[in-house]
Amino acid sequence: MRYLYVGATPEVDREALMAVRERMAAEFNAPVRELELAAIEFALDRGRRQYGSIPVLELLSRVCPADALKLLAVTERDLFIPVLTFVYGHAQLGGRVAVISLARLRQEFYGLAPNREIFLERAHKEALHEVGHTFGLVHCVDRNCAMALGTNIRQIDGKRAAFCVSCAAQLRRRPRELEK
């Protein structure tokens, strides 16, 4: 039996974590286990005051349990890759590990009044998106699909927290990976 692991760094909003966990279980039809992760201070770039997602993925690969189908980490820290100003999340394409950042998903980040519902909806979408990459899915041309590229918050709000028919079909075509 292989599990879908959802890991969280210590500072993560527990309610958001629970919501993501439940969503993963429903969407990928696999048992989900939780994993406590250490803080990711080692990935801090002092100049940028952001956290490198590449060293985080490297760490996740090392701590990924043997019975893990996939491991999705959730953090509150703002992530980046060297060439870009930020990333909402990062995954090994076709690999086992992925990470999402909640930092830019809150309305407060954009100077707006907090809205729990919008925040949780965004977290669902990002979780699906990054886990989708670990199953080998690339960005989808359907702007409503969870696999659509989102480079700003409007684009993330524009998608649905679900895969389009074509991406869902591609996921179904990998049943052996899901059953092992």
Add this chain to the structure above:
Amino acid sequence: MRTHWQILVVDDEEVMCESLAAWLREDGYLVDTAPSGHEAVEKARERDYAIYFVDLKMPGGMDGIETMMQIRRLHPEASIIIITAYATVDTAITAMKEGAQEYIVKPCNPEEISLLVSRIIKVKNLQRENTILRKKLSRQYSVHDVISKNPKMHDILRLAHEISSLRSTVLIQGESGTGKEMVARAIHNSGERAAKAFVAVSCAALAETLLESELFGHEKGAFTGANQQKQGKFEMADGGTIFLDEIGDISAKLQVDLLRVLQERCFYRVGGSEEVRVDVRVIAATHVNLQQAVADGKFRDDLFYRLNVIEIRIPPLRERREDIPLLAHHFMERLSHELGKEVGDISEGALKVLMDYNWPGNVRELENAVERAMVTCRSQSLTEDDFSFLAQNGVTKHLAIPAGMTLAEMEKLLIQATLQRTSGNIKESAAVLGIDRSTIYEKIKKYEIPR
């Protein structure tokens, strides 16, 4: 069509290179990386990338600007984006002056890169579509458009190129669907006549008298309905090339007329008494064995020798199976533009089906098969199942031939089975049976085979 486009990321810092490459791969692009300008130029020499991301500051005596200039020497149309961590107005101006499409400062906003890439790819898609449509419209095929890695085909293409500037008559022999007209057009387009007309005539499509007026034109009043003078194809092709397809099917009288044109470069319009002189290069093609037709007395030997000055024999697809995957990919790429359907991949299993099939209709049949599969396929990749219709055509039905059957009965049975296999296609059936079209018609009539 994202999948066809390849991107090259050039940066001496591995983490920069790999992170940008990984980010672009998530977008579905095929991304290559190079750690130095030298290596980037080497990679560009092997293939042209849709977009080059080049870091400005690189050690090793070759910076981003120099790398860009060398790439542009290889591919003047290359889209190059210069990336730098240290933005100064001077470097930006230099980069743009030397032909960079864009200049971005890292770290850059993901939205900026994403918009930039999609804008460039959009233009590339339009450019490619334009080239395809233009080629399709004018059918300006050149020697480079013939897709093959078969040595025999390469010899043919080399020969086609060498003879393109001569006026000598060419005879192209090959089964139906092997691309005889394409080779003829390639010869025409590579030579000095390229700017002049290429006129194709299918000799099998018309009755003798019609073909005569089609080729040589007619005078007003030459026959009922000829209410004005009409130019023939030979006149239309003056200065250029006339392509006479299915030359083996022309009547004895036309053979004489044609021989005269070839010998004297002049002819009379039907019903006319004025000699018309033309400078036309003749390329003839046939799917029947003309030597055999000469031996059987159906084709004039003097005309055959006149036509056969330069002989090109195009091998059937089953004798150059190594070309099947290449051609299948080529058709997929072209058809995904035409059909507006993103089918970018073909499975190993599907390729095996294509490799094992016998292709009586040759490249044309392969093209049709790929189109049919792409139209019905529901995913982004063609699989064995999408080509299941070939298995139904391709299965060789074993014919039971009980002793006591006459030869005629056996012939009838074989013709029936062949027609069934080719879905009633006479041309294809004749090719499979190794007889010409008129013979198969005679036999269908003789044996009263329902069609």
